[in-house]
Every structure is written in structure tokens, then in C-alpha cells.
Amino acid sequence: MVRVLYFARLREALGRGSEEIVLQPAVADVGTLASQLAARGGAWAALAVTGNVRVAVNQQMADLSTPVGPGDEVAFFPPVTGG
């Protein structure tokens, strides 16, 4: 199981802030996890568009090649706008 979090515009578009998901066997990193989620279709396709989505794994900024495995916390969110 992986805990997946969504924030801001993405959280609203997907209609949820978090979920626990079972990784498909092919999922080994952020890129393949995003593909698994994007395959749900509809608003989820946004996760496959890398330009507008940022990712953190275990609360550290990550990229498509960052490894993902059971027990990890993965967050998808738009570019940040604090300050």
C-alpha cells in the first residue's frame, strides 16, 4: 500500500485529498505511479501531464524517476504559490 495525497487545485479536480492504493506490479517510481493513476481517466489524466504537477515522496520534492514502494507517502500538487 502507498498513501497518496493531493493538494489545492488538484485535490478539488480529483474530488479527494488522500487515498491508500495498492501498487500495480509495474509501478516502481513516480512516473509509473502517475501512469497507474492517470489510467483512471477523466480528471486523473492531469497526473500524466508533468509540466503542471509537482510530486513529493515521503515529504521530499521528487521527480518522475524517484523510486516508490510500499509504505511510502506520495503527494501530487500544483506548483507552489506561498509567500
Place this chain on the structure above:
Amino acid sequence: MTVKVQEEDFDLSHEVARLRDGKPQAGAVACLVGLVRDVNDGEPVTAMTLEHYPGMTEKALQGIVAEAKGRWDLVDVTVIHRVGNLRPLDQIVLVAVASAHRGEAFAACEFIMDYLKTRAPFWKKEKSGEAERWVDARESDDSSASRWRKS
């Protein structure tokens, strides 16, 4: 180092006094207070909600302050970022940097703000009356942060 993410407002005088307390080696304190404007991109702003990623936010801010401390000789740093519902005139963020001399305090304060704006997981949603919109990230923030890259 003091890093706080909170809904409550902060008092600049109190925070600077606390930052300096018992540190006679500090010769300068540079501060940046970020505020809610009543206009953004030509649109009126009547209220704002700040969302964040609890847990990661604090770690990201601590990491940015630690990086600043690695680049400049700093006495101490305070970062306070508010979340929740805010209105024009409200304070959003405080970065206060104490160092022996002003040059390091100015530089580190600007560095921390530039990195905070591109690396700390906060998101602003603005309201104009009944209409709401998520604020888009600015390319100018990315270029401000990129100038600190070490070549």
C-alpha cells in the same frame, strides 16, 4: 532556527526581540513581511485561503533555512508562515535573519524568501466576492530562485 506554520497572526517587534535575545554577536537583523494585497493580476482580492502540506511544509522551510545557514554566517533565523483564511492588509509571512553584518542578513533574507516561494508547499486561493480562483505560480518566482544557483 525557529520555523512556524500557524493560523495566528505574528508581531514583528516581538519576533525580532526574541530573535536577538541573548545574542550580542548579532549586528544586523533583516526582515521581510509578506502581506495580502487587495489586487492580483488586475483582479480585486477580497479574501484568501492558504492551503499547505502539514509535515512537509515545516521540513521544507527548515531545509531552506539550513541551506541559507550553509551559505552565509548567520546568528539565527525565524520563519513564520500563516495558513487558513486571510484578508487584504493581513500579514502572510515573516522571514527575519540575524547576522553579524547587514550584507549577510539582507542576502539570506532574500534567498529564503525566493526559495520559500518556489519550494515550500503552500497554495493560495483568492476570492473576489463570490468568485474563487487558485493563484498560478509565476515564472518570475522561478527566475528569482534560480539566480541563487551555484554554478
